[in-house]
Amino acid sequence: MKVAIPNEQSPNETRVAAVPDSVVKMKGKQLDVVIESNAGQGAFISDIAYLDAGAKVVSTSQELYEDSDLILRVGPPQESEIEMMPKGSILLGLLQPAHNGQIIAKLASVGVSAFSLELLPRISRTQSMDALSSQAALAGYQSVITGASRLPKIMPMLMTAAGTLVPARVFVLGAGVAGLGAIATARRLGAIVEAFDVRRAAREEVESLGAKFVELPLEAAEGAGGYASAQSEEYLAKQRELLTTKIANADLVITTAAIPLGRAPILLTKSMIDEMRAGSVIVDLAAQSGGNTELTKEGEDVTYRGITIIGESNLATKVPSHASQTYSRNLFNVLSLLISGDSVSVNLEDEILSAMCLCHDGQLLWKPKA
Incomplete structure (x- = not known):
């Protein structure tokens, strides 16, 4: 053969x-x-x-x-x-x-x-065959490297003769395979990391990597096999409202809610991005399926009010x-x-x-x- x-x-x-x-x-x-x-x-x-x-x-x-x-x-x-x-x-x-x-x-x-x-169905037999997960893990890693290289500050705390430099703040939206890869990498680089996921079961994994899990007063959205289920627009609107403060305080935001066979949900609206500081960076891992922000353009970097939105469609290729x-x-x-x-x-x-x-x-x- x-x-x-x-x-x-x-x-x-x-x-x-x-x-x-x-x-x-x-x-x-x-x-x-x-x-x-x-x-x-x-x-x-x-x-x-x-x-x-x-x-x-x-x-x-x-x-x-x-x-x-x-x-x-x-x-x-x-x-x-x-x-x-x-x-x-x-x-x-x-x-x-x-x-x-x-x-x-x-x-x-x-x-x-x-x-x-x-x-590929998400069952125990297919774990060694799961290409989406293997590539997402690498994309999560690379999202932090890419974002860090575009920040106007370093990731870790640094004590110098001229004073102490505070660590960067990273906020990860989604604690699936890509999100966990991003969390682990950002922590290794010394950043202060927070993460949110609609599945409360993700809390233990997030905290095991040394990040803070952000819990919102919303009903958990657990899907089949432990994956997040699709959210209603009403749910997403409430989620965006509650997350705005976290987004505003972050230096680097990584969004990971990609939908391989459908349109990615909008997690960050233009009004939410308006609250971010100039020099902040967003890396949108869902660019290929439409993007998790209203400003994402697949394959392009968008600069808006001094904020960079990176729409790399497939970071695993890096x-x-x-x-x-x-x-x-x-x-x-x-x-x-x-x-x-x-x-x-x-x-x-x-x-x-x-x-x-x-x-x-x-x-x-x-x-x-x-």
């Missing part, structure tokens, strides 16, 4: 779907791994490193996709790539189905079976070495569900594969939620 690893086409994508370590693991399952030349360049992995791991390196997409059984990638393919994919082949990746309906329909029309890791390492492990664990002996088997009775499947045998199986 042939596994194809293409060069990602998005100009801002630095990650790659397989690293040399995962190539070795795939070879151990009797898979022939073929890498498109320079696929690992953004993650500083050379073609020679792949060759040493046992992969074959090819120079063209046509040669890569020819006779491929499995295709592993990070983001969705271009339509021109789909035309080269063999009928019956299987594609795995972060395919962003809510934004790429035409691409999914094209995959179905050529007979490619596509599985999107965003749709640490491509570790992002590729963790993502490739997630992919390999999903891939293991599809391999049966010396063949590939798509068992849609499996709750994991069934949830992830966008199309199979020429049929569109995924429909966006109303």
